[in-house]
Amino acid sequence: MEAQHRTVIDDLNVEGLITALRSTVSGDVKFDAGSRALYATDGSNYRQPPIGLVIPKSADDVVATIAACRRYRVPLLNRGCGTSLAGQCCNAAVVMDLSIHLNHILEINPEEKWARVEPGVILDNLREAAEEYQLTFAPDPATHTHNTLGGMIGDNSCGVHSMMGGRTADNVIELDIVTYDGLRMTVGATSDEELEAIIAEGKRRGRIYQELKQLVDQHAEEIRRRYPDIPRRVSGHSLDELLPEKGFNIARALVGTESTCVTVLEAKVRLVDSPPYRTLLVLGYPDVYAAGDHVPEIRQFGPLGIEGLDAGLIRDMWRSNLHLGSIPYLPQGRGWLLCEFGGWTKEEAIGTAERAKKTLESSSHSPEMYLYTDREEQNRVWEIRESGLGATAHVPGKKDTWPGWEDSAVPPEHVGDYLRALRYLFDKYGYECDLYGHFGQGCIHTRIDFDLRSRQGIEQYRKFAEEAADLVVSMGGSFSGEHGDGQARGELLPRMFGEELVEAMRRFKRIWDPTWKMNPGKVIDPYRMDENLRLGTDYNPPHLKTEFQLPEDRGDFANFALRCVGVGKCRREKGGTMCPSFMVTREEKHSTRGRARLLFEMVRGDVITNGWREETVKDALELCLACKGCKGECPVNVDMATYKGEFNYHYYKLRPRPLKHYAFGHLDIWSHWASKSPAIVNVLMHSAPLSGLAKWMIGIAPQRQLPRFAHQTFQAWFAKHETPNPIGLPVLLWPDTFNNYWFPEILKSAVQVLEAGGYRVMVPEKKVCCGRPLYDIGMLPRAKRLLKRNLRLLHNEITDGVPFIALEPACGATFIDELVNLFPDEPQAQRLARQTYSFAAFVQENSERFELPSLDSEALLHLHCNHKALQSTEPDVALLKAMGIRASMPTTGCCGMAGSFGFERDKYDLSVACGERVLLPEVRNSRDRLVITDGYSCREQIRQATGRRALHIAEVAQMALQKGISGTASSKSPEPFE
Template sequence: MTGVGKGGDRVPGKGFSGPKFPVPDLQVPDALETDLGNEVDGEVRFDTGSRALYATDASNYRQVPVGVVLPKTTAAVIKTIEICHRHGVPIVSRGGGTGLCGQTCNTAVVIDHSKYLNNILEINFDAKTARVQPGTILDHLRDRAEEGHLTFGPDPATHDHNTLGGMIGNNSCGIHSIMAGKTVDNILELDVVTYDGIRMRVGQTSEEELNRLIAGGGRVGGIYKGLRELRDQYAELIRERYPQIPRRISGFNLDQLLPENGFNVAGALVGTESTCVTVLEAKVRLVHSPPARSLLLLGYPDVFTAGDHVPEILAFGPVGLEGLDDLLIAFAKKKGLHPENLTLLPEGNGWLLAEFGGESKQEADDKARRAMDAISRFSQPPSMKLFTDEQEEKKIWQIRESGLGATANVPGMPLSWPGWEDAAVAPAQIGAYLRDFKALLDAHGLIASLYGHFGDGCIHCRISFDLFSHDGVRNFMAFIDKAADLVVKYGGSFSAEHGDGQSKAVFLDRMYGPELMEAFRRFKSLWDPDWKMNPGKVVLPYIPDQNLRLGVEYNPWQPETHFHFPDDEGSFSRATLRCVGVGSCRRTHDTFMCPSFLVTREEKHTTRGRAHALFEMFRRDFLKDGWRSGEVREALDLCLSCKACKVDCPVNVDMATYRAEFLSHYYHHRLRPMPAYSMGLIGLWSRLGSFMPRLANFMLHAPVLANISKMLAGIAPERTLPKYSTETFTEWYHRYHKPIESGSRVLLYTDTFNDCFFPETLKAAHEVLIHYGYEVEILPQRPPAARPPLDYGMITYAKKQMMRIIDALSATVRQGIPVIILEPSTAALFREELPELAPQHLDGQRLTRLTFLLSEFMERERLDPPKLSGRVIFQPHCHQKAVLDVNAGRSVLTKMGLIVEEPQKCCCGMAGSFGFEKDKFQLSMKIGELALLPAVRAAGEDSYVVADGFSCRTQILGGTGRQAMHTAELLAYALRGGH
């Protein structure tokens, strides 16, 4: 038997002032892992790395699980539960892991449905229904349903990566619930299994059917008998005590058992947060989706006034009505989120976003305009702005949906956390409630932006709780205690879509009273008499300051680092707190991050999973090996260092930097894998290769020698290595360049990749710049390559190379001469990593300011590109998209007259030398095959293929046989009249 440790105390009494009782250590039988591994068709993981990944969710809480199971079939779920029941070990289900109240982490066996059980089993467009597995991502269902102009109504902000199982567990809602209701209103049937193995298909139940089931006896009959007794005993109290508001989510849905709701057992189980049953399948209702939308923005003096006017705006029948305050906009500006979008807002300090739907764009627009006409006649009308363009509407919704990202990790502000982030009141009381809530925040010295689903009375916020100190945690507890009373005063609900978990559940008796709390306990006991389903959540819960991820015991390791982490108080451990667990990195389509997750669907290959592993490393109480942690190295192994998370993550986690920092210490005084020496030191090898290119090419491409070379270098045998040019651009320049006396000076940077392998790109850039009248200079010698060693964690060596580069360029940058770089990864090195590694270096600062891609330089100088007609497939380099100005690249191509298509939003899969490595080749190609390589193959010869990154061009060539052009080459081609 293995002891997992105490889960903390739970409180059965009112609030958190009642007597506590200890939870005994959970003793896990040694045979549990063996039995699961032998009998379950799935992946069984009890290793410390996997358990660390699932120790927390998007909440303030952390509980290390017993183990993790990823079942491949429904039968495997049932078998997992059977084995856990046999050994008396608790279980908890998990989908996207985005729970904000701690409901998807526990000292239990975590069943992750998302990797395999994610199928849409059936869509019946005529009946307007669908059958789905619990791991199905909401947007996957919505995309399929839209084929019949249908949708699943509830749509939380996490709609592109949350799962239907999680939505059922939480009773989720979202922006359009005023159109279609909560999840409970859209569930027709559930296929469920209890902890003791009873499988049932439940839904609405007629009295005749109810009597028949009870008469059948056994465990099923006993459940239905107990449910009927609950209904009969508590019906009037349920009608009296349940808040009559659109968004009552807290507590169990015992109201679904009432006769007027058809004794809906499925509805009663929605929102039980994995504390009663495990959902195996759901039959859901689909509703008509108005194909056309228009968005009306209303600006008010403040968010309180906006709240006052919610009932008036609801009268016009919007399909969505959201609210924003000025603080959210101020935070978004500080973080640089969607700056161009923020300018679209009408005048005001509080806003309502009213979306109208119609069968045609004209109908939707007419509804919005009729509302505008009526609103303009109000005694004090708001400012108004109608958006009918789909792209502009999308930009406005980006502002709203980035609420969590905008309010987390704001520069110059204290960190903010969930804890009281989705309370709801009646829509008519929003203004008054917000004023009282703001006063409560002020009284406790707390800051929070207020936004949310105002049409349903739901208020979202992240609050600046101090969860690090004793006094801070006391203030947190005192605040939520009073906030609970405030919600009850307004007849509201503590939760409006995120659930109770353990953060709010202790207050439920204030909403419902002791009798209904007893009914909740009886309801759980009917389904889970062993109390092994997600124990300590919703009923008999842990109190809100237990199991805190931080808390007064949090004292992270603070080692010295190479990077300065200027935006995180100079601390790597503080940087790991950036990840708030929202899981945007789990998106599966039309996304930049995380390329490896898009193929593997593994939590450890998400930005969140890697950040959680690093967080556990700095805690040092579970992953105890520090820089030598094999678990962290494994989690970071398939990070492509693409920096997508730097821009695509709502809180700007920079995993490429974290990876480089970790690897530098992990391999200190250790031999690195061979690719680190063969590819990471390519600058050294290329100096030799370019000196004797024919010999180098013979060694790297002769049939037998090439295989030996690749084997020794750790390079995939399937890869064809690029050939060294017989003449570098540097050599060509010194022979053929003729100075232009009168031209403005620019320095063309001769990076290793283009100078040694593709000098044609530098020649093309030279031609283009000469055409525009610039005097093109280069360094006397090719500068060293600093990016490859940095990506392999050779930071000390890379920094020395960077200092050599700065020294070589100092005379140039001191004169303010632009440095034009064709390789985006090199440009990103000077713009991104250099300031973090040498923030006080003045010449380094000058280089950062003066570094430009060719497209960026052309946009800055307002150079009109030559005209060229046709279609271009454009694959920007990842660093170009993440930390440079990718819009400049698109703009230049568009101004040329080309139709620009970008088939793949994420990395091409090569990622520098990543795709060359033997053990990463297959993953690299699968990433490329997501969209890019098929699009290139399908493109006709009359279409251009453009990729500025050396790695991107190499991937395209290797995967399709087609040589992509650099933007410089396309410009030169156009200047020559298409020759």
Template sequence: MGTKPSTLFEAAAADMRDRVDGEIRFDPGSRATYSTDASNYRQVPIGVVVPRTPEAAAEAVAVCREHDLPVLSRGGGTSLAGQCCNAAVVIDWSKYCTRVESVDTEAGVAVVQPGIKLDALNNHLADSGWMVGPKPSTHVSCAIGGMIGNNSCGSTAQAYGKMVDSVRRLEVLTYDGVRMWVGPTDDDEFARIVAEGGRRAEIYRGLKDIAETYADEIRANYPHIPRRVSGYNLDSLLPDNGFHLAKALVGSESTLVTVLRAELALVRIPAASALAVLGFEDVFAAADAVPAVLEHQPAALEGLDHRLVDLEHSRRLAEKALRQLPDGKAWLMVQIDGDDQEEADRKAKSMIDDLCKQGAVDASVLDDPKRKKEVWAAREAGLGATAYPPDGPPTHEGWEDAAVPPDRLGDYLRDFRKLLDQYDYGSASLYGHFGQGCVHTRIPFVLWTAEGVANFRAFLEDSARLVVDYGGSLSGEHGDGQTRGELLPIMFGQRVVTAFERTKALLDPRNRMNPGKVVHPYKLDENLRQGVHYRPTEPATMFAYPHDDHRFSRAADRCVGVGKCRGDESGVMCPSYRATQEEEHSTRGRARLLFEMLEGDVITDGWRSTEVHDALDLCLACKGCRSDCPVNVDMATYKAEFLFHHYRGRVRPMAHYSMGWIPLWARLAAVAPHLLNAVTHKPGLSTAFKKVGGIDPQRRMPNFADQRFTTWFARRPTDGSAKPRGPVMLWPDTFVNNFEPEVGKAAVAVLEAAGFEVEVPNRTVCCGLTWISTGQLRVAKRVLRRTLTALGPALRSGTPVVVLEPSCAAVFRADMPELLAGDEDAHRLADQTFTLGDLLAEKAPDWQPSPVNARGVVQQHCHQHAVLGYTHERKLLGAAGVETDLLDAGCCGLAGNFGFEKGHYDVSVACAEDKLLPALREAGPDTLVLADGFSCRTQIRELAGERSPVHFAQVLAGGLAVKG
């Protein structure tokens, strides 16, 4: 399923480098990274061009024309029907072509470049009171160009229509070089264009002829529903629609033209809104109620069934939102807008009164923005929640967005459920944009056996006929691409499909624009990412991968491509992507490379691959993807696994020996800490030390403490009194023990004040973190086994283990059970590991901290965000009178050894500049800066001037007036 080697296209690549202002990538790693989108399909591209301007993109198309190479434009790469992967030159607009070129705030019009993300554009527009109408669930990552190519919708399309309704004009380029602004064309304008002659006149005359020739069939065969996304928008060329060429090109999926710029009609941000949630006895009853809800003119109307909610419960997704759902087995989420909150609430309650008389089981109204956001998150989590059900096989797209008339939705769902049952796909969840008759689902297709692929084809054909019988559209949101292109004759009839083919031939006579998609399509069971020949390498691994059938190949294929890791605003994932804006440095890009490594087609040297190594090199192992990714890809674990195999039997980078073995060096440094501090900080010696150790020369080395925490603890006087809450084991991690013993002293003071008897292991112990992060997994396992031996009696007696360093706690909770699968003590330690906040909240719920009365900014450690949480710490800080601003987005950028390693400094600082450093600059000079991670505190000290970050334990100890 690969393409010819990129060396065959080196002449084209050379011309690109000479003429195109951008990044030209025909290497195996880049081709592998762009080999698929969010669909079932895989096609390795010829190469990738990342233009810096729309003009550079136009020049790239010109070079492709001269070399007769096909072209595919790509925005966020989140397409679900295969339209964003092809054996073509891929133009990735999303890195540089992101400018808002103009905004007319009076008229509500913006001119933008295709690569700008929807959320970024809406953030830019927010102060002016305008926004883009459609809002797909991928709004954090989808690009405007992709939304135009796909005719995107989302929940807000209920009020504002599809993307076609937001497009005023487009600047486009045909493959043969015609560049023009297109939009509505009245008779005078048409006559002027035709009179000028040339290729543009030929295009306009040809399109007029197509519209006139097939007008009757277009009017008869295009379903009159809100969500007809399938096919070309030839209805926009009819006289009653103003011969609107820009709208006709929306949804053409890069098969007709290249869009260079877009002029968009904006909509006003609603003044106020209320969210009503209605519960029903089943999803069919919920669908039956849609017409009654539509009478109340909702701004959004979404449906979800109990299967989706059950899956979200099992995955612990949107937990706060799920607790707010009213009684029922299916739900409608209805947004009602108003001129103010009172009006919105009144309208919502009126609708509820009406619906409760017509079959709703229960209902509630939410007007608090935070609660509304949480409930919307439950709906947006649908794809991730349904991809890997814990009680069944993985599911796939393929028939995930069909649309029917809203007033027939209930009956359609009943028949569709029967069809699912007929094919033994009955576990599929049903949810989506019910107000517009659009249904989302993921189905457990078996796409790697001949029988499974045959059933996939048969089901899609039967489903297409069912939708057409209901007067619906094969696609109501995600487009045709390869999945539905072959099925278009079922929906439109051959005459309309011929009109599509004539349109393609007119605008792209050489068939070089995203060939094989929509028109003259590949078969729907060709180019499958898996397919009947899918036999990936199944390597022996160090981690157990219990959630992936203990197979690394399944873990590498876990990513579903929705691109949430390419977002820039919320969450931790993915800091290196945010810093570089590079696909290969996103979680998705890295997952694709690992998949291709096992496939062996483009990445041919397996674990020794330099392409995979280079992509993983900038992974901070923050574990943000473990929680933020909709399907919980755990790239930190995959990186450790890869590094183990990549360097097995070979000399490693020096940083792996210097930073990876820091627990050992710290023990040795304890003999003469002053001497080592002098060496690491004295000019000349410091430079040599860093060079030998593979440490970036711009980094300042932290100071070793004069006295280790464990030494202090062993020598400290005690009163000998029994503590009412019993013993706890305080974990002396390498960083607290050797660099910041004052944190450990503060924790002892707090624990004893709360009534615990504090113990510390009587021999050297370590969690193995630094060996894990550098892929030295055999050493890590030996270290962990020694630790379990040392802790064995305490673990078997049920003693809680309090861990102050979040990275160490995350090892015990997440990494160790997979490295030492089946070890009973390992699982005991995972269950008995507590953060200080967790222990106080769960084991001493009646204890109240002494007042501190301050304001604080909290840099939440990435592993707290991903694995541990910060809820209990925040509540205890509140009880101590500390008002906190929690920075739960972005990463400090140091990430243990990552920020110290040579070559990582710039990315490390860029990560800190994303969220952390701006927040610290805005905070008042007296504001406490809390950071439980040693890396976070180190980065803040180095980059944030006079700030002196402290651990949670130190804040609580400060209230006790304890001086370490």
């Protein structure tokens, strides 16, 4: 093993390095503990805190960073999205994050079908740009919404549609690179004449080409003999690309070297035709092994992709309550193949799938089959396949699972036999796991319940990996089918290639990196597979006492902090809700993953050492909007809102809180007293001098307008209200603080609609509050007192099973989520959570009782983040449709207001930027449509930024009801109520 890769930070002149970097690099240079903690691990089992972090703004910054590292003899690691599963994206090195600024598509040439990109370009951004010309980049890993081309080049990524065009290596034309010793050049396929001319030039470039030629000449026959000829050979360096018959292609030889050889500055990549019409033929077999057996049979029909999955994955989806609505789209069976076909016309795509279906029906072993031509139905099925990691990482009642043998590949004709042999091996070692993956190319994915904490468990993991490696080799396969070797599999390469070729790979690395400073200890001469484990035998986190009981994590905050597996879905730039602050800042510390990493490091305590008092963690959590988008969209349901509340509780336990916490946290108290004299309070709050002073003292942004108190609270109005249904079925309407004190007409609208359905509406007589503003800022003891009081006040109604309707989604989320997280063993809390409805969900569930005439109008529907995270959105869409409203629901993400967040002075710009991403422009373009959103924060952000008065869906229903009574309905939105 090369000794050079054993970096000892104490032996380095880190201060000199920092000075050199900051004097020559225009991007960020961060060597603080928080930044090191953020980049200490990737999606793998490994953890190595880096020396420091550089975020270059340009190619010149990259070159300057390399020069400074070279001057101080410091290792270097290039990183994209950081989702690698084999440990190649963490190291004791200076990490260059190329994803933030070097992310431009430089050119697309549709005639010649290629694109030039910077390494930080997100795959889906390239694919969307190419689709304008009906082209695409063929490899598409499951992380396509956020992974980078540089990362794909580093790992030689593949994905579902690699059947269309192969691995990343097969789609790289040229690379602009820079070596650790500062040589910049462009590499690609090299003709004999070019090779001779370059060698004749001499100098460093000529010597590289000469040494590479000597290497391949010496080992050509062994390369031809030992390299598996399969679609998914990713393990080892691609020395076969240097063979004469492959054009001495240096660019493709460098793909998959995992930042161990060079730094990529630009890439010229191949684009392939992208048939615009797709169909999905889903085949059900008796088991996953039979599904694997029939892969060659399906391949003959020319599908764009063939994905496989087993019954274990479906069983774990049920246990995890994940995409349950998609499971019925699978035909009968215990093993499935998802076969996608494409065409340039809809008829062509359907015809190809129909021919395959007809042929399969005539066979003696015909599977159960469903054919989907509708895109939405196809997406429901793909949700199942893409849930593989989320459905298997943290399954209730089962041990956690880990990567480590998640990426092996065999010839497609051996898939069935390999799956059987692999299951035998799992059983031998007592491992339990699900099987899924890219069966059409022989690549098998799984996560295994390795014990990576005890000495015995780690020794068993090593024995299993060695035996699994021998099994793959015996079948002509590859240890890695797309994730790379890194540290997890690099040690096993001699078993696959033999010592001669591993020595050739070592020589290949040394040609590019003579001083062994590029991501040392990965792939070639790697750290052992059982070194640098994120857990390991020395992982012994303290049991931290928490206010939240964390029932899904066995009541242990350390398990809670370990929940993030690094898949990075929270790093999307668009689509969905999470993570709104990352979508604006694009900084790792403002992603759900980044915050989870910091909390894990806080619990571990060796890089971040101040525990609950850690300012780095506080800073990262400060811009969390507590939208709960992560709880609903993260594959493993990381709940950052709960993280934030728990941390803030401990952080402020022994220190003074800012005034804004008391102003916002006790909003129910101030509102109650203000409602005694609303006219006077409104004058005082909105007079220029007093309003400005109050905002300054509390920390409210001067641009924000304070809401006005209603002249009469809803509870006061309801106390005098006579119900028309004294013996009707009871429902309890929750008088939330926002609507009770500021917008009572919304609650009145709900009363009118519910009573028209024959219900007897009940409202608590006493002042009540769910405590929603208290959770984010960590005032958890008072929040718990409020919830206990609510359980006492509503004891009879809860016991009697009275439906509980919360018009404000944030309040509904509190009763569904926070309540049971704080009191998991309280039966009344569990009952209330089950009895809580949104207005739309209740009305739609009991639709036969309501007659709501058609409004025949268009609408923009924006759903509150908490609602999307914890409840179904289907009732809202269905209710509007029943009222004759054609609602569009674009992926608007978070509005950016998020309760008090958007009112705070230091968060105002971010709040507006979140809204301006999608929601606010959509509202401005919806002048002729109703704007509908249930959340107070959402309506307030819309009102203050656009001047539009958005409607609660209860108000829309009341408009329909009024139309039925009067025969007409105004399409004009109601004015704000003073």
